[in-house]
Structure formats: structure tokens, C-alpha cells
Amino acid sequence: MSLVVLGSLKGAPGVSTLVATMAYKWPAHRRLAVIEADADGGVFAARFGLHPETPSLVSFAASSRHGIDPECFWESCQKLPEGPKVMVVPSGGRSTHRSLLQVDFSELEACLTGADLLVDAGRLRGEGPSQRLCEQAGLLIVVVRPIFEHLALLLHRAPEMIRHTNLGVVIVGEGPYPAEEIDEALSHSTGRRVSVLGTVAWDPRGAEGLKTETGRTRTLRRSTLARTVKPVTDLVVRLIPVSGKEIEMSAGGVVGAGRT
Ligand SMILES: Nc1ncnc2c1ncn2[C@@H]1O[C@H](COP(=O)(O)OP(=O)(O)OP(=O)(O)O)[C@@H](O)[C@H]1O
Ligand SMILES: [Mg+2]
DSSP states (O other): OOEEEEEESSSOOSHHHHHHHHHHHSOTTSEEEEEEOOTTOOOHHHHHTOOSSSSSHHHHHHHTTTOOOHHHHHHTOEEOTTSOEEEOOOSSSHHHHHHHHHOOHHHHHHHSTTEEEEEEEEEOOSSHHHHHHHHHOSEEEEEEOSSHHHHHHHHHHHHHHTTTSEEEEEEESOOSSOHHHHHHHHHHHHTSOEEEEEEEOOOHHHHHHTTSHHHHHHHHHHOHHHHHHHHHHHHHHHHGGGTTSOEEEETTEEEEEOOO
16 A cells, blocks of 8 residues: 555645655655645646646546556656656646546556555545545645644544544644644544654745755755655655554554554
């Protein structure tokens, strides 16, 4: 199971930035596709100088009406500059929403043997395309800022989310609530089934640098953002082989694979 889905519950904590940075930090020997599956519209095309529509998830959904063809999938991807493949969505509209409902991500994952799929699901709304993605994920990662509004919602939604999939949390930046405290609270409310996978830095320079051709290489090599995203990426990659099973989490970290 290699479907890793990232999303947010409130605000814009930095999901797309995290997904892009993780994609660049993904081990080079693994075959990765980033899929933008944000029903509110995509940002990857604009941020990375790609075409917003041709090809895109919308064109892929149209050509997959009668079943998914792996070759068609890879042809429907573009490429992040000097990075892995990415399937973009246009910047919004009804066709994006409809296409997201058309694509069966479980079927896609089964067809793409050996590939890792890193999905930016945008806001996780508890209904519609993002809910289906949450249910199909091998590992669902909720991205939060360590502030009350985000954490209250996380603690409220986590017990429901773990009914369908393995759930981890990535914190962006610092705030009034330390990671250990968040981990403890999650562990308590979910019977030790959800853990904080890591904290990535709030680094406006790094986040902006990632969007520009001239700043990208430097950002990926030297920014605090990239440096803090790397261990999270490595942990997620380590979890992929076990993410189809129930992953045992404990306060302070993931402890291994549990029962199937
Ligand atoms: N770690 C970070 N440090 C500093 N700024 C960041 C970080 N992550 C994201 N940002 C900035 O915050 C803004 C929103 O980021 P991003 O688009 O990644 O968030 P998102 O959660 O995907 O939002 P949306 O819900 O709109 O899709 C952008 O301007 C981005 O540059
Ligand atoms: Mg986003």
C-alpha cells in the first residue's frame, strides 16, 4: 500500500508546500508520483511553471472512464522542475470536483505496482472526494499548525478518521502547544493509534524560495524548511511497506506495524 494522502482541517497550514518539499526529498531510487487532488483547485501548475490543464487529473479522469491504464497515468503527469512526476489539477471549478470523484485511487494504486503516490488532498471535509481519499489512503497525514483552532478540530476528527485508515500528524511551525503535548493528547483520544510524525519549520523564506526557479535549488539544499522536512519524509517512506496494515503508534512516535 503506497497511497500517502496529506490534507488539512482548517486554514492553510502548508500542505501543498510540505507535499512539494517531500517530493523533492523523496529517495531518488523510488518511483514517485505526486497527485494534486485538491477539490478547491490546484497550485502546483502556477508554482512550478507547469500547464494547468493539459495534461491534468481532469484529462486523466476522462481517459480512464473505462478503466485505468498505467501508461495513460504516467502520460497524464507533468514533471516538477528537476523533480519527480506530478499530476496537477486545474485551479478549481466543477470539472475538478467531478474528476476527483471519477478517479478510484484504490484501483489506481493497485495498477501502479511499485510506485509511491503522494497525494495533496487539500481540505479534508468529511464528505465528497476528500473523504473518499481518506478512506482509501494507506497512510493519512493531517497537517496542522500548533494552535488551538487546528488542534481542537484534530482531536475531534481523529477518532472518526482512524476508523478507515492509519493516521499521522505533521505540525508546521511553533506555537503554544509543544509537539509532545499534542502527541500525548492524540494518543489519549485515539487509544494510542495516532502519533505526531514530526514538526517542520515555519520558514517563509524557504516556502517562497520553493516557488521560484532561482530560489528552488538553494531552498532545497539549505533552507530550514527542507532540513526539517527530510526526517518526516524518511519516516513516511519507512512506513509505506506497513501502511496497508494497522500501524501501532505510541506517544512519542511510531513503533512499528501491528496486525493486518
Ligand atoms: N513551512 C512554511 N513556512 C512558511 N510559510 C509557509 C510554510 N508552508 C506554507 N507556507 C506559506 O503559506 C501559504 C500557504 O501555503 P500552502 O499553499 O502550502 O498551504 P495549504 O495548506 O496547501 O493551503 P490551501 O488550503 O490553500 O491548499 C503560502 O504562501 C506558503 O508559501
Ligand atoms: Mg494546498
